[in-house]
Amino acid sequence: MNKVCIAGQYVHPIGIGTWAIGSDPNKRDQEIKAIRAGLDQGAQVIDTAEMYDSEELVGEAIKLYDRKKLFLISKVLPSNASKRKLATSLEKSLQLLGTDYLDHYMLHWQGNYSFIETVMALEEQKKRGLIRSWGVSNLDTEELKQVLSLPSGKNCASNQVRYNLKDRGIEYDLLPYMREQNIPLIAYAPVAKGDTLGKKLSEQKVLIEISNQHNCDVFQLLLAWCIRDKRTIAIPKSSKVEHMVNNIKSAEITLSKQECALIDQYFVPPTKKEMLALW
Numbered sequence: 001m002n003k004v005c006i007a008g009q010y011v012h013p014i015g016i017g018t019w020a021i022g023s024d025p026n027k028r029d030q031e032i033k034a035i036r037a038g039l040d041q042g043a044q045v046i047d048t049a050e051m052y053d054s055e056e057l058v059g060e061a062i063k064l065y066d067r068k069k070l071f072l073i074s075k076v077l078p079s080n081a082s083k084r085k086l087a088t089s090l091e092k093s094l095q096l097l098g099t100d101y102l103d104h105y106m107l108h109w110q111g112n113y114s115f116i117e118t119v120m121a122l123e124e125q126k127k128r129g130l131i132r133s134w135g136v137s138n139l140d141t142e143e144l145k146q147v148l149s150l151p152s153g154k155n156c157a158s159n160q161v162r163y164n165l166k167d168r169g170i171e172y173d174l175l176p177y178m179r180e181q182n183i184p185l186i187a188y189a190p191v192a193k194g195d196t197l198g199k200k201l202s203e204q205k206v207l208i209e210i211s212n213q214h215n216c217d218v219f220q221l222l223l224a225w226c227i228r229d230k231r232t233i234a235i236p237k238s239s240k241v242e243h244m245v246n247n248i249k250s251a252e253i254t255l256s257k258q259e260c261a262l263i264d265q266y267f268v269p270p271t272k273k274e275m276l277a278l279w
Contacts, residue, residue, distance in 0.1 A: 001251045002230045006045075006184045007104060007133030007157040011071045013227040014251045015045025016244070017188060017237035018054035028057060030239060035061040037241040039070075041248035047160075047186070047235045048097075049075035049108055050089050059098035072097065073104040073186075075137060075160075078111020086121040090130055105131040106160060109138035115147050123152045133157045135186070140276045141174045148181060160186035162277040163232075165201060165222055165267045167192065169274030179231065189279075190226040190234035191219045206266045214253050220246055224253035228260060 003010040016038045021031050035046070035058065046062070048054045055074065062070060074097070080089040094100060105125065107118055122134040135158030136147060147153045159178055163170055163185065170185075178185060192201060201207060202218040211221045219236075226234045238244045255263075 004184055004227075004231060004233050006071070006186075006233065009071060009103070011044040011233065012042050012248070012251060013230070013233055014043060014223060014248050015047055015071075015073075015186075015233050015235040016043050017235035018046065018048045018058055019052055019188075019237055021237065021239055022052065022054035022057035027239060030241075031057060032061045034239050034241050034244045036064065038244045038248050039065055041245055043248050044069060045071045045073065045186075045233055045235065047073045047188075048093075049077075049106075050080070050093050051075070051077055051108065055093055055096035059096055063098065067099060071103045072099060073106065074102055075106040075108040077108055078113065081107055081111055081113045081118040081121065083117060083121040083124070086118070087125065090125055094130065101129060102131045104133050104135060104158065106135045106137045106158070110143055115143075115153075116150050119147065119150050119152050119156075123155065126155075135159060135183075137161070137186075138276065138278060141177050144174070144177065144183075156183065158184050158186050160188060160235075162189045162279070163187035163226065164190050164192040165225060165263070167277035168267070169270050169277060172270040172273055174276070185232045187226050187232055187234045190236050191222045204266065206262060210255075210259050210262070213259075216250065216253055217246065219243075220250035220253060221255075223247060223250035224255055225260070225263065227251065228255055 004013045016035055046058055048058050074093045076086055076089045125131045135156055137160035139159055147156050207218045207221055211218050223234050236247045
């Protein structure tokens with residue numbers, strides 16, 4: 001298992017996503033146990049955001065762990081991405097998470113505030129020591145180029161976008177550009193939200209056959225495929241301990257070139273520019 005470098009820190013390539021976690025009080029204990037199970041298996045990255053309901057729950061879950069060994073990410077809403085509002089949002093997130101700094105803080109998506117204002121606000125919080133690094137989310141190639149062209153734009157340390165076997169559009173131009181700029185990918189929805197939304201990936205014969213060869217399930221295979229370039233961090237979400245453990249263990253699976261080529265025959269890489277997949 002190869003760790004991935006983000007903002008100068010090497011982390012486990014499978015992180016913990018927390019979208020749609022923390023909203024149901026009846027599931028709170030179960031969700032905290034799931035997060036802790038992931039950390040116990042070696043996960044370091046935990047991804048949350050101010051628009052989620054999960055920051056306080058994450059804060060409780062990580063109380064038992066050495067903060068320095070974690071890589072904590074949160075995201076600011078575009079409507080709060082101004083110099084004044086971003087500082088307020090960050091301080092609230094830190095309070096809910098029970099920490100005095102974030103390892104990574106991201107613009108959740110492009111909004112009405114200019115990139116230059118947001119980048120300046122992020123750089124200011126970095127100087128204050130409240131964030132160690134920053135990145136962006138849901139930006140396509142041209143938007144990312146705009147960010148990188150700014151005076152402090154080269155400090156952008158990630159781009160978080162939707163990426164999975166059924167949503168491969170970024171492979172056409174965004175991902176190659178990110179690789180040129182040495183910007184790691186943080187992949188959300190890496191298993192296409194399971195079998196929801198009509199994907200039915202667990203029923204695909206080729207994936208079942210390759211999974212059987214690796215003695216894993218299809219969802220573990222999907223995660224192994226997602227991080228196959230050793231420069232991607234996948235952040236699947238699970239509120240169940242068993243699923244969480246399986247997610248983290250998927251980093252131990254290495255797919256051969258032949259297996260990747262076979263998968264490409266059934267899930268064809270993009271041959272033209274596609275709209276960025278969202279949510």
